[in-house]
Amino acid sequence: MLKQIICDKFVEQRVVFHKGLNVIAGDEIASNSIGKSTMLMIIDFIFGGDDYIKKNHDAVDNLGHHVFKFSFIFDENEYFFYRTTSDYKFVTVCDENFQAQTNIKIEAYTKFLQEKYKCQIEELSFRNIVGRYFRIYGKENLNERKPIQYFEKERQKDSVVALVKLFNKYSEIAGFEKQITKLSEEKTVLAAAAKKELIPNISKSLFGQNEKKIELLNDELTKLKESIVSAALNIEALVSKDILDLKKKKSSLVTQKNVFESRLKRTLTNIENKNINAKSELEQLIEYFPNFNVERVIMVDNFHSSITSILKDELKNTAKEINTQLSILNNEIADIDKLIKEKLSIKNAPKYTVEKVVEVASKIKQLTDENGFYAKKKTIESSMKTAKENLDTYREAILTEICSQINIQMVKLNKEIYSDNRRAPVLSIQGERYSFNTFGDTGTGTAFANLITFDIALLELTCLPALVHDLPLMKNIENNALENIVEIYNKSNKQIFIAIDKVNSYKKETGKLISDRTVLQLAKNKILFTKNWNKDL
Template sequence: MLKEMRSPAFRIDGEERPPITFHEGLNVVLGMGNGKNSIGKSSAMQAIDFVFGGSTYVKGDGVKHVGHHTIFFTFEFDGQEYRFARNTGDPDIIQVCTDGYALTGETKGKSEFVEWLKGKYDLDYPGLSFRSTLSSFFRMHGKSNVSAQETPLYGVRGDSMQKSLDRLVKLFNRYKDIEASNANLREQDDKLTAYKAARKYQFVSDLVGGDKQYEANSAKIRSLQVELDNLTSEQVEVHSEEDIEKQQKKAELRGRKLKIETQIEAKQRRLNLLDMSLEYGLYPTQADLKSLQEFFPDVNIRKLYEVENYHQKLARILDDQFESEKQAVLLEIADLVGQRKDVSEQIKALGFVGNISKEFLDRHSELKGTIDALKAQNESYLTLRDLKEAKKLANDQLKNAIRQVLTDIEQTINAKMAEYNSTLYSEHHNPPKLTIKEYNSFTFETKGDDGTAAAYKGMIIYDLAILNTTGLPAIAHDSLLYGDLSFELVEGIMKLYMQNKKQVFISFDKQEAHTPETQRILEDHTVIRLSDGTGKLYGQSWDTETEDES
């Protein structure tokens, strides 16, 4: 918890104020009984927010009028104290201090410090942002979450309904209950995306269109299969289906062997040219030889090389390159020869099949190929349909999981708010009610009462309900939240504040107008008292003109 806060900028009667010491439960920044403003109540609240990692204080009146300054503060966790310093001129750096607030030279970045607080408060919940969550429940002048016209769930300016609910789910540590369904949906979506990409680049068969095309393909497959069966039956007495497949395989292998032999011949021609270049010092191309022999069929090419002595020097320069290329070509020829041998052995292993006409084999291959293609298209359609159904199922499961979590959260909050609301009145009054319609839609209202007082009362007991049903470590309420509330309501709220062991920070003024019980509670829990003149937070006034200024 926050244990202490002090600053050279906080002054009283011309001297630095003593450290502000905080404790469990209610901590009151108490203003004047007559409601005098501009004495530093909101600045003190913003300073508390500042030591929790907030930034509103940097833009406030204190920095504007006093200038940049350092705030020193202490947190205590499990009996151990941790001291820090944060300067408004460099708010992204938090200095680590000794017991006497001397700087150690060790620092933490703002994000690192906030994460440190998150860990110390045991709020390492999946996906939870400690700072934005805490800021949502620190309601004070300068922030956007204090308007009676806005629902209290909007903790940060610009939040959507979905983002507000998402933060609530994480704060209740229920995100883990959704994450399994969310991960399943991501996985199904990834599978569908990958399959569509495979189709796009034709790694799998392109999709045929819809159920009708699927049925048309199925009918075509049945028709072609009948034709294939009839064609095969004409040969069945002489040749089995296995013989036909062997013959087709042999034809395929012979084609492969012919292609390999063509490649070997091309490599041999290349090798001859390289040998000639190495022997005679010139690198003739096939085009050169072909042109010479076309115009001079009887030309003696070897003699021509011998005559062209000026090419000898070039040949010597290229010898190393020719030799390297020759070795590479020899390796390629050896590999091709090995492939040819392997194919020949496969042909030999198939044995003698008999005389099956080429026309039969071609038609058989055509029918079988068409059938296989149609089956592949239909399989692609069925796979895509299954992937879409799996994604839809995963999405439905996620929505159901979210709906269940949100229902639980809604019931928990409403039950706690109803409990608190019943303590505020001597007779029945409708409590505020949170209604979550969808994962991105909600309402927050008090049935039969849409006034400002009901809005602020709802905001306060909503924060208290969250404080006491989640791991939220603290809330902060500025004095402006109480202005429209009846004395009876304020007294009841002060009693609710007192019930907490978690820290509640409030600012308050006009206390003399409230009930004796309210005044007693405020006095008992005051951590800093502010007054006019030199009793202001900064020990000076800037809301009145001096004689020189006038």
């Protein structure tokens, strides 16, 4: 729990907190701009928030940068820290005298709080847990119709997911979501491979045609088996993967051989190129074209001849290297032919029949592969459909369970708040959207009382460690209801921080209770900070 906050800019420099209800009280004339909401925002800052910097920048503008020293108590041990407005993305760990020991990032600090408050929830940060339910003027979570909204533009889907995580039920849904993501990725990979023609992409009708072809080819293969005389014949060896792989390798080598032969032909042509003595023929042109520059043409021809001479040795070396490569390829092709022949050497078996066996087996394999990829795609699509249906069913069951727990708890709390059998608020979640209201009652006071009821229900049902409720939530609630809400606040074992004023307008017992639980009293003549920048100088 939060134990204390110390700041030399406070009029009352040290504020001490306790378990349960902690009240920031205003005066009887409901004075504004005395620091009630600001103090709650500072509490949010101590719990790792940054709205005090971003939304209350007037404090820094007028006071200059300042330091908050504070401590928490967990399991009877006190932990000391300070956080500055100038370097608010870090928190300083201190000794008991608030002497700095080490600086840690705000993420590490909130992780520490999450661990100590025992609210470690997978994929849900500490700020996402407490920030939603620290309802302070200036934040974006004061919409009484959207109790689980963190900020104004948050999608309802994200709000619902955060609620499911708070109830520690999301890991069960995440399993289905991960399965769907994995299947979706596999489907994408297959589609991309088919688009690049790395795997065959066939239709349902072609799949059926392939099935019929495979059946016919299997019948043909059976007849070929029966036609081979030798009793020692091993048909499986003939259609084995070895032979198919050898043929594939031979095809690749033949392709390489063709490339080298083409290069050799071009190289030999360049080597055999002879100079053409065109001088005599060119001189005859002078009779018809007196201005024709014969010497220029001869000069170009001599240049080409000199280049050919220079490159001839290099071309000969290239031809030699190509012949060497061709020799290697020819040997490898011959070796493969020999291996294939050995594997296909069947005594007294007709060569045509053996070759036909290999051909038929290759066709069966090709068609089986095509259908295999199609079947894989269909299996993935079917699995995705089933997983999505299971996810929808399971998510609906979890959301129904969560809503039921909250609504039951709100009915119980509503009976404590109202004595006239008034209807309790109802949370309903349908898919990714939700609603929150009281049927038949759209009053402002009821709506904010409902919001408070919802928060208290979550405080009791989940690991939510604390609540902050600012004055705007309470000022429209009728006195009798608010008096009962204060009683409920006071029963909590978790810390609740509220701002309230005009305490004497409530019944005596409530006024005493608020007075007993007040940790900071503010008034027009006793504001939060040592400087009041809201007055004209």
